[in-house]
Amino acid sequence: MTDLPTAGDSGWSDPDTLGAIPPVVAVTYCASCGRSANKGNHVLCRERLRVEPPVHCTTCRRELAIVRSGSQWSATCKKHGETSGTLEDA
Template sequence: MTDLPTAGDSGWSDPDTLGAIPPVVAMTYCARCGNSANKGNHVLCRQRLAAEPPVHCTTCRRTLAVERSGREWTATCKKHGQTTGILQDA
């Protein structure tokens, strides 16, 4: 589990929040493998992303619908919309 307190944790006593829900930790995902971007080594993923369009949304981990035209690509997440990019020369 996580070290962060939950809203139901009676031990949470931050005077700045006055009993509000504690802050949410944002999770980002690898656009290639879909695993947490904060855990593990994604050097190979970054190398492949230079030559291939992304597979996963970095915000929600959904599989992207990708359209490719030459070196340009457009990836669409159902929840977060479109992103575009240009692939490097191989």
């Protein structure tokens, strides 16, 4: 017999937390600078993305292959595929 508490042990203070999996935090990256989108201030990055195509994949942070035609752009990530958009006039 062991002295360690188990999830079914009514004497344990919080049986619901035993063996619990910590929550998964989705990490996304800034399409302009490539840093974590959840940390820091990306106001300048958002302004830049209005007039320039993205440089980094927001899912994996890889550099994108960018094709630009006038105000239209398309960017391809090796892992996550293609995205496209329209730029504002600078």
